[in-house]
């Protein structure tokens with residue numbers, strides 16, 4: 001199998017001030033509990049006026065195409081329809097990131113009317129949900145994913161994406177989720193896999209506040225003891241290799257590196273091509289990814305991370321002229337038609353597959369964050385990494401980790417934060 005090589009991937013042109021995504025923290029309350037969550041309940045729902053100020057800030061300083069309405073659980077914010085409406089009025093596309101528990105069809109219709117682009121669900125086996133869904137495998141949880149998918153599909157024109165946290169303990173089950181998503185390529189626009197990261201508590205790392213005090217990070221939602229840390233540490237390239245082994249049609253096309261290491265791959269972005277009956281043909285290559293980002297910026301003035309429609313049709317194959325991966329998919333399309341001629345009339349879809357490897361604590365104490373972090377939120381008039389926002393809320397700035405003498409047992413502690 002081939003290896004991941006940055007020279008064969010497109011480095012997304014996103015930056016601090018020109019980024020397709022603006023991350024909006026709407027509330028820190030939630031109605032379930034996820035092991036991989038990084039948010040503590042400190043302040044509750046953000047007032048609507050403050051949220052509007054954040055949206056205007058993101059519009060001005062991020063040039064965002066999409067606003068990810070996150071939390072906590074945004075569906076329990078009483079002003080969600082008004083938040084969605086305000087974002088749409090500002091010319092940006094609101095995407096709601098939710099665990100889906102509180103979602104009803106009436107709510108979806110109201111959100112759609114207010115201007116929501118769609119829903120990105122977070123479902124995985126290390127969440128504490130209603131008893132019916134606890135202690136299930138990822139394969140069993142596909143039933144819940146399917147319920148949520150059908151709910152969104154019942155409101156035409158809504159984008160539907162699924163995210164999940166990847167732990168050591170569910171890593172081998174990820175192919176079951178991708179297989180399910182591929183089968184429903186007509187209704188599932190994308191899948192995002194986020195590797196679990198946590199700050200170690202009983203370890204050799206000491207955390208200093210911005211004013212030099214030493215604190216235990218136990219107040220942070222992502223602080224974890226050794227037994228939990230053992231579930232951390234899956235890397236993006238490891239996940240990519242697993243999926244490449246099981247899904248020959250899949251490959252990544254673009255990436256974001258790290259802020260410290262030249263060889264990190266923090267975001268790995270792929271777009272799969274398939275037919276409406278779930279037959280997968282291949283993936284988009286770096287040339288088309290580059291052309292699409294540049295074209296979108298040229299025409300619309302913004303970069304883009306989510307396409308509202310995934311039904312692309314056979315016109316995608318015109319890009320075979322300059323993208324060899326699409327050319328390979330075009331070949332697979334015709335081989336499929338020869339084997340089963342009815343496939344000629346099946347609609348062609350795209351399905352995104354993102355892999356995110358959140359911050360890593362390096363052996364010398366530096367923290368390797370995602371270069372050009374797409375998920376920055378607003379904190380008191382400045383942009384901060386949303387995965388570490390609670391450090392600002394609790395300590396007034398990022399904690400600096402200082403490594404004490406390390407021992408082989410303390411190695412799992414060398415993971416600082418997670419997405």
Ligand code: SF4
Pocket residue numbers: 266357358359369370373374375376385386387388418419
């Ligand atoms: S918020 Fe953190 S994990 Fe998410 S993109 Fe930014 S740096 Fe990476």
